[in-house]
Amino acid sequence: MERALCDFIVALRGSGVRISMAETLDALRTAALVGFKERHILRDALSAALAKSRAEEAIFTDCFDRFFAADGLAATGTADPSGPDSEQAQTDSSLGQMILAGDATGLSMAMRQAADRAKITGIAFFTQKSLYIQRILRGMGVEGLDRNILRLSRENGEASQETADALKAGREFLFERVRDFVERQYALYAASAQEAILERYLREMRLSNLEQRDHERMHRIIQRMVKTLNDTRSRRKKAAKRGLLDVKRTLRENVAYQGLIFEPRWKARKIDRPDMMVLCDVSRSVEAVSRFMLLFLYSLNEEIARIRSFIFCSNLAEVSHIFDQCGLDEALGRLQRGTGLGVDLGRTDYGQALRNFKEAALDRIGRRTTVLILGDARNNYGNPEPGILSLIHKRARRVIWLNPESPPFWGAGDSEMRRYLPFCTLARECSSVNHLERVVAFLVRTG
């Protein structure tokens, strides 16, 4: 049973629950404590030991039900209840004997053992299913059974024919059970392979090609990334925490030394929380990417307390409130369509957008503010107003421009990127999560 538990943990890990070695040991002890008799108790107990959050609990329950599903052999109807028949002694294959005796437990055991030998946990692609089915059947000794059936059906005599028919039916039944079994194992073990592959694929692929259904997953990747940013920040915080002398605490704690200042105490230095303003282009030229940008924006809004968000096309409008009011899907939809937000989705006008931004928020930019601009800088040959960006650059801590186009295209055609470039602390191409990750790493490094 330990083996089964370990396999179960492999499957759980594959589904995204992180389980350490220590937890594996806990799970084994847990199972030994509560036993395998009562399914729901085992499930509750293992869930307490292995799942660490509500989301993981849900995954766990799902996985548990699939993994410990009955393998169907218990309901075997192949038993030939004719009792010890002299004819049946002719089946010299042990598999045949089990079928004739209706030994469901024996068959189930044989199947699991054969599956172990066939290394079923290594299954990764659906094309491997039939291979594994054959391997397991062979491992159970189906070849001997086939020879047996052949020999019996050649013999004359009613009893032999009957036994042969019973064996054939049993073989068919067995095949179906093994197929179901492999099907389930595939769902359990290959999910991991699939998820890992899909995740890598999503990180590499161009965001423009993203499909609706992948947004959920994308969001998770970004959340993980933003969390990395947070974690790093808190470690930095600790190192740089010491501030001025805390006179009150020093006096109080040094009373023990007759008032001699023996152990000075320090005030914790105030922590600079990131202060961010984000401008996001939602015009048609960046439509596909902007959806991803908005997704990023949404995640940022969830993670960073002081953030103001703006979207622009022909003009600019603040949309910070949207993130508090709406769920992810609704927010993205509303931002993209711009309904009721006061943003005009005509020709892209960076000049107008910057002028609007200057009115709305320039005086709120301080030396701690990071201004993040997401857009392709394609201005339809209008006035790009680089002067305003220069103003922003002077006031803000840094200006970061993330452009979905790659640098060779910057400045080509109606792109004004070259004129904006001098006023950006950092300008990067950003059209995949990997790009984004690099930007985040840079932000963390430069604090």
Next chain:
Amino acid sequence: MGMANQMTFETIEAVGKGFAGAGYVCSPTIATTLYLAHHLQKPILVEGPAGVGKTELAKAAAVYLKRPLIRLQCYEGLDESKALYEWKYGKQLLYTQILKDKLNELIEGTDGLAEAVARVHQYDDIFFSERFLAPRPLLLALQEKAGAVLLVDEVDRSDPEFEAFLLEVLSDFQVSVPELGTIQAVSRPYVFLTSNNTREMSEALKRRCLHLHIPFPDERLEREIVRVRAPEVPARLREQLVAFVQQLRELDLKKVPSVSETIDWARVLMILNADQLAPPLVRDTLHVLLKFEADIEAAEGRLAEMTQKAVR
């Protein structure tokens, strides 16, 4: 663990019954987790919406195990000196003053500074002994001879640094006081950590704990809870008020009523001598269940309908 505890954690059913006896009605999941926590000697990290009985669980455990409950309330800025131990500075100072003469006697007749220091060194640690140590909740829990129930409440409010420190205590059940050395738990405390999920706890902490999520109870369980906590409420009224609260939780409210509010409401209805729910009565007492004006307004619109459904 003593013999008595061995008995109390024999089976999962025994745990469930025992906690019910202590005034806490467990769902099977909770009972299983409690049972495991005892046998694996691991802390339980309890999560769930506010007012669902997370803190109550620890209190019930203390009653059931007949051990003292030691509570550590977490907040931003909580540090070791408030959670673990502090020196009694005043007492140290006072004693050095009182014993000044004795100290003088001690170093009397010594020749030179070095010898005097050597003489004092013999009594080196006298002012940093356990007599001058003020134990705080964590240390208290470790020192408790028969073992204690330690409740680390709202651990999500503490700083990451404190969380890291807590890890050390929870994994080995020992702490080191530089002046005294390592202090090992006499008997391992039964530990609960509660979290309202205002921030995600670190992986490491989660790994060291059993995870228990307590959701709002279903109707049957909530009736049972009201029966145990407010036994004076007659059965018919109990069914009605629980049915009403369950409906209320379905509404889109800012803050849905928790179990503790159900119990409060049951008691209020008893004081008002109610024997069944009626719309005017519910309207007058709704503020016991709902704490926001907007919520009360939202609920009032559907009050008659919901009351009728609950009474049926």
